[in-house]
Amino acid sequence: MNLILLYTSDFIDPHLVRIGDRRFQHMRSVHQAAVGETFKVGVLNGLIGQGRVTAMTDDWIELRIRLNQAPPPPLPLSLVMALPRPKMLKRTLETLATLGVKDLWLINSYRVDKSYWSTPILRPEKTLEHLLLGLEQAGDTRLPRVHLRKRFKPFVEDELPAIARHTRALVAHPYQAAPCPAPSAAPTTLAIGPEGGFIPYEVEKLQAAGLDPIHLGPRILRVETAVPVLLSRLFPLTF
Amino acid sequence: MNLILLYTSDFIDPHLVRIGDRRFQHMRSVHQAAVGETFKVGVLNGLIGQGRVTAMTDDWIELRIRLNQAPPPPLPLSLVMALPRPKMLKRTLETLATLGVKDLWLINSYRVDKSYWSTPILRPEKTLEHLLLGLEQAGDTRLPRVHLRKRFKPFVEDELPAIARHTRALVAHPYQAAPCPAPSAAPTTLAIGPEGGFIPYEVEKLQAAGLDPIHLGPRILRVETAVPVLLSRLFPLTF
CATH class of the missing domain: 2.40.240.20 (Hypothetical PUA domain-like; domain 1)
Known part of the structure; x- marks a missing residue:
């Protein structure tokens, strides 16, 4: 604290x-x-x-x-993340809040276990608890907004294109992808898949919504490691 | 896996x-x-x-x-880290192995609780277990070497200068520090403090051993978040 x-x-x-x-x-x-x-x-x-x-x-x-x-500046980021398993979700919520993420969409994906959606951590008061811990760690005050989207297709077809429009729109995906771009303060939309990654159908849908695949090099990272790595590579140190 | x-x-x-x-x-x-x-x-x-x-x-x-x-290239890094509390140590060992760290010195520091040194995770077979999990996650085969140094001063005075010599030698420290330098493939020595940071005496000693203080911006990060953030900022994506 x-x-x-x-x-x-x-x-x-x-x-x-x-x-x-x-x-x-x-x-x-x-x-x-x-x-x-x-x-x-x-x-x-x-x-x-x-x-x-x-x-x-x-x-x-x-x-x-x-x-x-003023509190530290927020990341100019809309983060779209396949719902991780509960233990990882808890830590990821704290890490995200610490790193300055202010808009988080937790979405479904083929490789998200259905049971994850019933974790108590998704109850607003529990989610809030972990976000507050992350803010207290960072020395920040601005509470992230968390949006739950239990259906992949309607979110990606109906909401994501508007979120991604006029932003640097990316999906972390190890295959047929460009290297992670250089740090920039540009408004950014970033999608991160579940353990095992998005399936090809989902990557196509995300691409149709305007997101370009990027990769992080030869190592495969757990979601909770990929998040700080991606955010450090995408944004300058001032955030 | x-x-x-x-x-x-x-x-x-x-x-x-x-x-x-x-x-x-x-x-x-x-x-x-x-x-x-x-x-x-x-x-x-x-x-x-x-x-x-x-x-x-x-x-x-x-x-x-x-x-x-060949396995993914190792990070050209000697990582010196104040021993974290056991729960964090476990995850940090996995993360380090996943990210390609090959030389880890776990050292004492004023803010390291004495009890941390008796955690079972420091038993070689338990340490190995977490390192292997990290390698399996990344898709790597090269086992990191872990060196335990229970006394701060002899390590920093007698060993660290030789480790740091002819490397980009840095200590992550939020005060009187330069911003984290740009990514480079140069051999690097990096020291990371405990929760609450190194005390001023320790920072002086680390500086005397050739390490320059760097900071990571306005947010205060937990050790397990600071590690991927620092490594992502210090090294290019090819690692």
């Missing part, structure tokens, strides 16, 4: 917050918070700044807040 | 292997192996090729092997 994320409900006056949940436990046990110390704070979807501890009991901590800084 | 890794002990004649362990279970249950099918295979620390299933019982599978290809 490199930043204490604050919610509107934490504020007891415009510059004072009172926190009593997981964040308080963490500040107390991991950071040994004490009156007078300062922490990096940020308001969900808002500014970043400092919070100075003004009071602490066994149940809550109070911080006086000064917000004066 | 994108490649079946073969060991000398699997060979029953120069072109025939018989396998009865985890790899056989995986080929049978996940890939539904059958006589006549071919699999991508590779000999540990050797060539890559194809194996055609010639026989299968309930206990083992036999493949006729043709090896004709």
Whole structure:
């Protein structure tokens, strides 16, 4: 937790917050918070700044807040990802949020096991939990939007072309593909397949929606490794 | 498992292997192996090729092997990493092996919890298991060498200068650092700190050993995310 994320409900006056949940436990046990110390704070979807501890009991901590800084810039990216298996989904949601992804479409694909769609991690409150962990890690405040699309074809035919239009539109696919392009700040749409990849029919559909296949070299990466690798190669360091 | 890794002990004649362990279970249950099918295979620390299933019982599978290809090129990198906590170590070993790291120094640091050094994952047979999983994922055969250094100062003073000499020598450190340099195939030494970073004394020591601090932009990354991000930024796609 490199930043204490604050919610509107934490504020007891415009510059004072009172926190009593997981964040308080963490500040107390991991950071040994004490009156007078300062922490990096940020308001969900808002500014970043400092919070100075003004009071602490066994149940809550109070911080006086000064917000004066924008959160790190978001990646100019729409990420379309075949739903990974639950364990990987959890970590991937955190990683995505840490790396600055703000728009995530989780889609179906032939190689996505049907059971993955019933994982509790897709419940909005659980998804939110993992995204918040990722933001707290990065020191970011802007919450990613997660869109679930349980049917491949309607999404790729009816929604994806509009998402991809006027963007650098790519699908990570190891076959008949160009090398991953150079870093650029251009708005980008990127599709990442499931373990085992998209099937040829799906790649055709994605190409018809305007996405060009790119590959990442001779090594085959797990989804949770492919995501940071792709984002590092596609965008400059300033993000 | 994108490649079946073969060991000398699997060979029953120069072109025939018989396998009865985890790899056989995986080929049978996940890939539904059958006589006549071919699999991508590779000999540990050797060539890559194809194996055609010639026989299968309930206990083992036999493949006729043709090896004709070099494994993917290794990263020209000596990676020095503060020992991560066990759960992260496990995944990081796999990721490193997948990404082509061949020389890993796991070192102590002020913020490495002493208990981490007694994790079973550091037992050679357990470390090996995770490295092999990483190689099988990538389609690589060359086993990384892992060196354990439980004392920071002797390693950094006595060994690191020779490792770093004539290489692009870097330490990932968010403060007073230059931006991560452009991709290059140059031999590289890279040090990555623990969660919370190296302490100033350690950074000074690493700098005295010839390492220059670099940063990765405004976001703070977990070690397991920082590794693929750093390697993707430091090396060209051909690796």
